[in-house]
Amino acid sequence: MNPPTDIAPLPATEELHFDHHVPVSGVADRVRFLEGWLFDEEGREAEETREPRSSLKLHQDWRPMQKWALAQQLLDPSDAGPAEEAELGGKLSVVLPASQHVLMPVVWHRPADETTREAFTALQRWEGVVTECLEESFVARLTDLTEEGPLEEVELALEDVAPEDRSLVGPGAVFYWSIGYRDDESGRRSRESTLRFRRLPVWSEAELEAARERAREVAKAFGGE
């Protein structure tokens, strides 16, 4: 894979610390993993999530080429140090070398008090769950994340889903729908409506065994006679 050529000098890198082990099946999967776990639908780090977290923070305008570069870093043990399958006490640690590669992705620890200008401003956000798939569209139940209110429902066209997300559309898939505006670097403002499907992690056998154990614990109370 040839490196892209249009990436400007980028800030120094830091470490990635993942709280769990993630199977790597290819570049695309790794990039999806990063998008799905570190960001909310607007590209910000998902503060509310209770999912396993990383200490990494990424720039919201992370560009495809930069994703590509990071994926390459993560997938190449000779470049990145500990390999992608390394699992150290439940943590996967991948060190990105700071000076070895001109295509260093944008990866840094953002100081807690630093505020960054958001290019996209959401006016309305929903969490959606796909309830039914039709030939060219899908039906979803919506929970308003902007202002609490009754459940809503919508039918959305599959063509409004990004091509790389379409394989995720199925009953039970969770997504975020944001409507707002985007300010570009020249100050122009445009309306924007985005759908982003969550790339949820895989179930681990340990999680399922814990659920089975909890089920056994409550079984007697729930239905004992």
Add this chain to the structure above:
Amino acid sequence: MPEKWQRPLAGNESAETAPSATEIEISIFGPGLGEALAVHLGHGDWMLVDSCLDGDLEPASLAYLESIGVSVEEQVKLVVASHWHDDHVGGLGKVVETCAAADFAFSGALHSEEFLTLVKALADRSLVRRSGVSEFAEVVRVIDERRRPGKVALESRRLWSRGRTAPKAFVEALSPCDGAVRQSQRALAELLPKANTNKRAVVAPRPNHASVVLWVAVGEIRMLLGADLEEAGDAQRGWTAILDRCDLDGAPASVFKIPHHGSANGDQPRVWEETLVDDPWAVMTPFIRGRHRLPTEEDKQRVRDRTGNAYLTADSCRPRRKRGAMVEDGLGLFDAQPVLVDPPMGHVRLRREIDAPTWSRELFGSALHLAP
């Protein structure tokens, strides 16, 4: 913000009174996607069946009982979850927790390690904020803390009775039968997450042949509460199993909660012929999801043909929640219009003195009579 929602009884003082000890009541609540029942069994004893949320996101049946002065903590004796579809369990956790004196009964199809594993695995609301599974997880938590086992509802199993104080009363489950339980538990096992597969929310499978149909007796009054049970077309499940196998006590029922939102596949003509009085009081709730609309016009006509006392808690018109101009413009980018899952809540209330010849009915909110 949507316009301020008002509970159907708000400001209607004459409606805000609890029935007397000898007055029997059945209240059926139904927005567009949801169903809940409250039944006064006499002597201040109440039963709640299923749950749905009102416009204040409170369980409709609880809010109603509180509005008419019922002490829900003490007077609700039985809470029944007929099945676990989203449209029947909204707020059920709060109902079970609040009704501290009530027994909780649930379908025998859910009495399995598979279902509890599913509930425990998917209990975390970080996956989705509201779902039938997370609602049931809350129920399981309450039952576990209370240390009073739930009651498993199965064919011909009595769930509650009052024998010493007249009028005698009982509530009996007519379903699910063994065949439906086995089929449902196999379907539940299929939903269990498997290791190394991606997490997803769970969408409950349909059809449902394992929901809990109830036969309610108070003195000589009988009610048949059909839940979402469908006709399976064989003698082992569905309505045919009930009709062939259950020994229905006493007089035919004068009230029928029509099953499965009046759908054709919930209809079994023998039910009308063998278990109900002529011209029974028949009430159904709508089910509106995506392009699915129940009851259809054909369904309504079929019910009209069978009784002049047919009621629907809400019609299928679904309003939108209005938002600011920029958001409304943004919706146009996808040519998509979210609609409220639930139109305004409708409430059909039937009351009858124990020795009165018939019922009186009141309609609140969006409830309507299906005139012949």
